[in-house]
Amino acid sequence: MTVSVVQFGGSNCDRDAVRALNHLGVDAERVWHADGLPDDADGIVLPGGFSYGDYLRAGAMAARDPIMEEVREAADDGVPVIGVCNGAQIGSESGLTPGAFTTNASARFQCEPVHLRVERADTPWTAAYDEGDVIEIPIAHGEGRFEIGADAHDDLLDDDRVLFRYCDAEGNVTDAANPNGSTDNVAGVLGERETVAVLMPHPERATLTDLGRSTDGAGILEAFA
Numbered sequence: 001m002t003v004s005v006v007q008f009g010g011s012n013c014d015r016d017a018v019r020a021l022n023h024l025g026v027d028a029e030r031v032w033h034a035d036g037l038p039d040d041a042d043g044i045v046l047p048g049g050f051s052y053g054d055y056l057r058a059g060a061m062a063a064r065d066p067i068m069e070e071v072r073e074a075a076d077d078g079v080p081v082i083g084v085c086n087g088a089q090i091g092s093e094s095g096l097t098p099g100a101f102t103t104n105a106s107a108r109f110q111c112e113p114v115h116l117r118v119e120r121a122d123t124p125w126t127a128a129y130d131e132g133d134v135i136e137i138p139i140a141h142g143e144g145r146f147e148i149g150a151d152a153h154d155d156l157l158d159d160d161r162v163l164f165r166y167c168d169a170e171g172n173v174t175d176a177a178n179p180n181g182s183t184d185n186v187a188g189v190l191g192e193r194e195t196v197a198v199l200m201p202h203p204e205r206a207t208l209t210d211l212g213r214s215t216d217g218a219g220i221l222e223a224f225a
């Protein structure tokens with residue numbers, strides 16, 4: 001499998017994603033947005049960063065970049081797509097996943113390790129875990145607060161599309177464990193297909209063993225292995 005890591009102007013986690021995937025034995029290459037998706041892309045990562053300088057809203061301009069039409073078509077064909085942090089914002093802005101990410105309740109950029117509860121273990125992104133597992137992965141965002149209308153939230157729950165929730169070290173989903181004020185502590189969701197997912201925390205920053213920190217994020221990227 002060759003994973004395309006889509007680089008926009010202002011992306012800054014594209015190299016980290018390639019390195020983390022390579023560490024897991026997955027071929028990956030950075031793809032400059034203006035060059036379009038290669039025909040052999042059989043996996044796609046929308047990486048973190050500050051695409052288009054976060055102007056208007058984080059992810060809003062990249063979501064309207066022509067390459068996103070190709071990403072949407074690939075996703076519809078069943079190609080696995082994951083959006084991480086700014087990539088999650090691009091995914092929601094482009095309608096790949098429900099809800100929106102907006103300014104943290106703190107109104108500050110937050111960079112810290114958080115705990116996540118695995119809400120679904122039967123997806124490609126979470127097959128390495130058991131439902132209810134607690135994993136530690138860092139966040140680094142200013143606009144990570146998940147927001148969704150009441151009806152869409154009901155649909156999200158009915159369709160069981162919440163992938164991760166912010167929790168404490170014991171797995172309790174509480175306000176105190178919610179770093180950014182996200183609705184229902186949601187940290188990651190699935191698209192219409194389980195092969196499409198977005199999450200605000202950074203699994204590629206919790207994969208390499210030589211960083212000396214948690215490697216709990218590896219299981220998410222192993223979806224491509």
Ligand SMILES: NC(=O)CC[C@H](N)C(=O)O
Nearest residue numbers: 048049085086141142143
């Ligand atoms: N690390 C990131 O991808 C940051 C995302 C976005 N620029 C934000 O601050 O919310």
